[in-house]
Amino acid sequence: MLRLLAATLLTAIALAPALPASAETPVLKVYTYESFTAEWGPGPQIKKAFEAECGCTVEFTSVEDGVALLSRLKLEGKASQADVVLGLDTNLTAEAAATGLFAPHAGKLDNLSLPIAWADPIFVPYDWSYFAFVYDKTKVPNPPKSLRDLVENSDLELTIQDPRTSTPGLGLLLWVKQVYGDKAPEAWAKLKPRILTVTPGWSESYGLFRKGEVPMTLSYLTSPPYHVMEEHDDNVGAAVFEEGNYLQVEVAGKLASAKHPELADRFLAFMLTAAFQDTLPTTQWMYPAVKTAAGLPDAYKALPTPPKALLYPSEEVAAKRAGWIAEWLQAMSK
Amino acid sequence: MERPARAIPSLPGLIALLAILALIGAATTGLVRAATDLDLLAAWTDPYLWSVLRFTVLQAGLSTLISIAVAIPVARALSRRRFPGRTLLLRLFGLPMVVPAVAGAFGILTLFGRSGLLAELTAALGWPLRPNIYGLTGILLAHVFFNMPFAVRVLLAAWSTIPAESWRLAAMLGLRGGDLFRLVEWPVLRRQLPGLAALIFLLCFTSFAVVLTLGSGPASATIEIAIYQALRFDFDPGRAVALSLLQVALCALMVLAAMRLTGRVADEGGIGRPVLRTDGGTRTAKAIDTTALALAAGFVVMPLLAILVEGLGGLGKPILVSATLWRAAGRSLAVALGAGVIALALGWALAHSIAALRIGRQRRRLARLFELSGTVVLVVPPLAIGAGLFVTLLGTTDLRRWALVIVALVNALMALPFVLRLLVGAAELAQHRHGRLADSLALSGWARLRLVEWPLLRRPAGFALALATGLAFGDLGVAALFGSDGNETLPVLVAQLLGAYRLQEASTVVLLLVLFGLLLFALIERILGGRERG
Secondary structure (H helix, E strand, C coil): CHHHHHHHHHHHHHHHHHCCCCCCCCEEEEEEEHHHHCCCCCHHHHHHHHHHHHCCEEEEEEECCHHHHHHHHHHHHHHCCCCEEEEEECCCHHHHHHCCCEECCCCCCCCECCCCCCCCCCCEEEEEEEEEEEEECCCCCCCCCCHHHHHHHCCCCEEEECCCCCHHHHHHHHHHHHHHHHHHHHHHHHHHHHEEEEECCHHHHHHHHHCCCCCEEEEECCCHHHHHHHHCCCCEEECCCCCCEEEEEEEEEEECCCCCHHHHHHHHHHHCCHHHHCCHHHHCCCEECECCCCCCCHHHHCCCCCCCEECCCHHHHHHHHHHHHHHHHHHHHC | CCCCCCCCCCHHHHHHHHHHHHHHHHHHHHHHHHCCCCCHHHHHCCHHHHHHHHHHHHHHHHHHHHHHHHHHHHHHHHHHCCCCCHHHHHHHHHHHHHCCHHHHHHHHHHHHCCCCHHHHHHHHCCCCCCCCCCCHHHHHHHHHHHHHHHHHHHHHHHHCCCCHHHHHHHHHHCCCHHHHHHHHHHHHHHHHHHHHHHHHHHHHHCCCHHHHHHCCCHHHCCHHHHHHHHHHCCCCHHHHHHHHHHHHHHHHHHHHHHHHHCCCCCCCCCCCCCCCCCCCCCHHHHHHHHHHHHHHHHHHHHHHHHHHHHHHHCCCCHHHHCHHHHHHHHHHHHHHHHHHHHHHHHHHHHHHHHHHHHCCCCCHHHHHHHHHHHHHHHCCCHHHHHHHHHHHHCCCCCHHHHHHHHHHHHHHHHHHHHHHHHHHHHHHHHHHHHHHHHHHCCCCHHHHHHHHHHHHHHHHHHHHHHHHHHHHHHCCHHHHHHCCCCCCCHHHHHHHHHHCCCHHHHHHHHHHHHHHHHHHHHHHHHHHHCCCCC
């Protein structure tokens, strides 16, 4: 018995340092995804910059990727500890708004620089890009010209992401749906043998690509600048497709149950200032949602523009996502 | 009349049993309460679930078959050969048991992956091979890496139970080769094989980190992965409950079948005595044994070498001085020690009561219940327990305060079957030798523990604590469920780095994970288990 007691005590002592100390300053809790808060992501810089002006502490809680963020929120419901959710995209905004967990934003949003008009009363966009298949130029001299070309004529192997967790994964699912319609399962069946693996988040897929396991992966049109700027490597290309590339606009929103609603509003406003936006091209490797004085790095200026920005209305995705994912799972597990 | 306080032999076991039940009960309640849209029929008739189940059984079955098919000739070779380095080889075969699954998967990947060492080697030889190991192939390779050496050790132990008399008799009768195997060796093996196969099958059936790292997506998802995905991807507790129930039912069935199939293990005979077999002198036999040993040793040593080489290559990277790494290491250490101590306390309490009830009092049924409670996590998915505790606490408190505690608790439960297995034998021996004397002296509580049990249980307890701590240190299961928000343990950090750009750093952390794990294991075993080694 004594032993059991001693063990419990020991455990308590062993685990005690792991518990964070309670803070006196207000804590703004931001739910986001892992690549945002990673050491190499924008999270650490942004936390520092916002804390310097808000007199608060920013606390990130991160999940695998954008879609998992919505699932987590749905599970927690009104009991959620979050003030701000950052990292949903336009494919999820209708479903997220329908939960009733979000409150309208307080900003004006008149200086946005997006390829589409923005009228959402709840969510504030902070960056955007096109999904694109990124490839190693040394291994792929002739990248596919279109999605049909990639699915039907190519023998390239690739990694993609799971649409149940990852916004790029969901983006590809919708991209294929838009190009193939009812024939999407057949297209997936054709593509499947060449998919080396389906990873839960973007970073795993991209890691495999960088390790040379595959010559191509689903990522963003704005991924090559990373390699140009950080690695002085010119050999990564992003394919523009004839059908158009699927657009992603990443957004943040304030929860109706936020414990610090004013701080949340301030954070959303801060999100569109240069201090936040200027970090994005070199940490998120996405286009900023606002044109800033600093402008874009040179590597971004060389990027091509897809002939068309593909995008489903958010309401349609909200209504059909579950069915389309079931269809995808079926096609992928055969 | 005043009587001296009598030891209640079942009390420690009862307390441990209650603690385990409370934990599992809290988890179940949480999960079921959160599963507001629980529709078992819909979940179980989902065609995707059936393809998941099919794959789970397929990979576990093949992993078991290959592990054992390889282990038999290797164990046979070890049983009839004495050569320099034999002890070293046996130690080597003990290593995969303490290598974290995520590290093993990393080793397999660097070795057999697309651009791994094998691909480079074959390309250099002008016969390029670009193996695709994601999916079944990779999962099988990793499962064989982890389970074949384990099977070898178990089978070798079985071989050593063949009495010297049998060997002498066989030699006198001139039995060799196939006849010797059929008449002398096979009957002994046959008693061990069903239990061993069932255990390996169960481990592979519920394997998590390997499938998570080496699976290829929906086509190679197992039930355990589907539970994880239901929780972490969809946050759909209803689906998790449906899947967990399915897994519990199937695993329970297998455990029962294994118990049925396993014959009484012979516990007398030639243990410790040198095996006096005289067969295996022919050239063919020598060739077979050499090949089996060389291939198996190579297969086990290569991934470990890959981990070492890749890890050393990344040593110069800044991650080594990053606070993230050392904080993760600190968390892993805290979780591992916590889990180890809890597992040992629970295991000891159960073992004490089991022994006391079995020897002398002969209350086998209660003893059986205690034993079952210690092995329950073999059946209940640890992820489901972790997730259940997670949703129980959800909304009521700040989760990140509890995440590591939950990880430690679940890891303690996961280690309990091994701890119990290690302790029960010794506890029974202690009870058998000194139980009556201790009873007549009215020795109880602390004194009994110190005087009667400690001397005999110290060694196995040291090993058990070392094993439980080592396993928890490298576990990616439940930690993956909570692995963010500043709660990353080392294995979670590996899983994260593995994916992101940071492959060199990932390899460094893998190396640290393995080395720290081994160091922890050795230290604990040495300190608690005492000096002399067996």
